[in-house]
Amino acid sequence: MATLKYSRQRESIKNYLLHTEEHPTADTVYMHVREEFPNISLGTVYRNLNLLAETGDALKIPTPSGGDRFDGKTTPHYHFICTCCGKVMDLDMESIDHINEIAGKNFAGQIESHTTMFYGKCEDCILKS
Amino acid sequence: MATLKYSRQRESIKNYLLHTEEHPTADTVYMHVREEFPNISLGTVYRNLNLLAETGDALKIPTPSGGDRFDGKTTPHYHFICTCCGKVMDLDMESIDHINEIAGKNFAGQIESHTTMFYGKCEDCILKS
DNA sequence: CTCTCTGCAAATTATTTGCATGATA
DNA sequence: TATCATGCAAATAATTTGCAGAGAG
Numbered sequence: 001m002a003t004l005k006y007s008r009q010r011e012s013i014k015n016y017l018l019h020t021e022e023h024p025t026a027d028t029v030y031m032h033v034r035e036e037f038p039n040i041s042l043g044t045v046y047r048n049l050n051l052l053a054e055t056g057d058a059l060k061i062p063t064p065s066g067g068d069r070f071d072g073k074t075t076p077h078y079h080f081i082c083t084c085c086g087k088v089m090d091l092d093m094e095s096i097d098h099i100n101e102i103a104g105k106n107f108a109g110q111i112e113s114h115t116t117m118f119y120g121k122c123e124d125c126i127l128k129s
Numbered sequence: 130m131a132t133l134k135y136s137r138q139r140e141s142i143k144n145y146l147l148h149t150e151e152h153p154t155a156d157t158v159y160m161h162v163r164e165e166f167p168n169i170s171l172g173t174v175y176r177n178l179n180l181l182a183e184t185g186d187a188l189k190i191p192t193p194s195g196g197d198r199f200d201g202k203t204t205p206h207y208h209f210i211c212t213c214c215g216k217v218m219d220l221d222m223e224s225i226d227h228i229n230e231i232a233g234k235n236f237a238g239q240i241e242s243h244t245t246m247f248y249g250k251c252e253d254c255i256l257k258s
Numbered sequence: 259c260t261c262t263c264t265g266c267a268a269a270t271t272a273t274t275t276g277c278a279t280g281a282t283a
Numbered sequence: 284t285a286t287c288a289t290g291c292a293a294a295t296a297a298t299t300t301g302c303a304g305a306g307a308g
Contacts, residue, residue, distance in 0.1 A: 002286080002287070003283095003286085003287080004287080005281080005282050005283070005286075005287050005288070006281090006282065006283085006288095007281080007282080007287085007288055007289080008281090009288080009289075010288085025272090026272080026273080027272085039289090039290070040289080040290080041289070041290045041291060041292095042273090042290095043273090043274075043275080043289085043290070043291075043292090044288075044289055044290070046272090046273060046274070047274085047275095047288080047289085048288090050273095050274095060193075062191065062192070062193035062194070063191070064189075064191035064197075065191070066271065066272060066297090066298085067271085067272065068193075068272085068273090078232075080232075080236070080238060080240065082238065083241070083244075089236075089238070091232050091235075091236055092234075092235040092236075093231050093232045093234070093235065093236070094231060096225075096228070096231070099225070099247070102222050102223060102225070103207075103209075103220050103222045103247070105221075105222070106220075106221040106222065107209070107218075107220055107221075107222070108252035108255075109209060109211065109218070109249055109250055109251040109252050109254075109255065110249045110250050110255060111209065111247045111248070111249040112212070112248055112249040112250075115212075115247075115248040115249070116245060116246065116247050116248070117245065117246045117248075118228070118232070118240045118244075118245050119240070119241055119244040119245065119246075120238055120239045120240040120241040120244070121238055121239050121241075122238040123237035123238050125238075126237075126238065126239060131261080131262070132261085132262080132308095133262080134261080134262050134263070134306080134307050134308070135263095135306095135307065135308090136262085136263055136264080136306080136307085137306095138263080138264075139263085154297090155297080155298080156297085168264090168265070169264080169265080170264070170265045170266060170267095171298090172264085172265070172266075172267090172298085172299075172300080173263080173264055173265070175297090175298060175299070176263080176264090176299085176300095177263095179298095179299095195272090195273090195296065195297060196296085196297070197297085197298090
């Protein structure tokens, strides 16, 4: 990949991701960064989010029913997505690296444990039902 | 939901899903079902795949980088997606229902264990690298 | 007969890309 | 001043939807 040059827009996006817990969509990032850069385009947001994901400065989290989410917290941790309301949450739990031994009996691939995605119902949705 | 009526197209789609192991995309299903119903439309395929997923006759598996996959094997099992080649595979491993106890210390939601998605490199991609 | 399902085409949604101009090193 | 980044608009890709007619119950 070509050498990265500094850009104020990218810095702002990176900074926003570091200070939010909501795992925003590209569009949400766009809305926020536009407060500082009113002329920024959605294309630029996408380009930078992908760059940050490549350099490891952000995580790109695919979700069912469209719209990737982004996370500025890059230390290994697990994610949970509520299939009811779509909310993406961090799971603060111990590593499940041993999953490779469990799966390994019939599987010769290598699971990258901390990219595992969990689905279910979040607390709010359980209470509402 | 409204009462379902029989349709030969839906039956054919369901049947194809039951006899393939490849976790096809909607488009792949379309290609195959078109051999029996040359005039079937992609819209109909999508509508029926979604109906089958709702009635529990098929699983809809979201993937990173676009394109849901479908699975006619509806008994609980885990899935693995190769982040290198995109291949979707069944993982024949014991249940990890206890994940709820591990995650539960800091999490009041409910993980539906068998919908957990694992990512990593498949055997083929490991050998090639 | 009534309501569901189909084929077709147009509409949506999320994301990417080409290009001329602007910013960084 | 060479190269990367931006803004804008057009292009893709995956999926959904409106509608008029065909098929199932």
